[in-house]
Amino acid sequence: MTTPLADHHLWTIDDTAAYLRISPETLRGWIKDRRAPPYRKLGSSRQAKLRFEPDAVIRWVSGLPTNPQARGRRGRPRKNGR
Secondary structure (H helix, E strand, O other): OOOOOOOOOOEOHHHHHHHHOOOHHHHHHHHHOOOOOOOEEEOOOOOOEEEEOHHHHHHHHHOOOOOHHHHOOOOOOOOOOO
């Protein structure tokens, strides 16, 4: 007997970061800040492996604002007031 996830490929942090075109370190920061796509924790220890369902990541990306101004500008203001 196989489990439902036996035939389902889950992405690692590296796989997900590559899809999102960000570094794995950035994705880990998003996980820490709870801004990352939904993921599964495999195991109960602090060092348990995290896995992402590709469909959930794609849905998460499609729900992000497309206008960068919609999120608000981050960082220091420019000196010339622009």
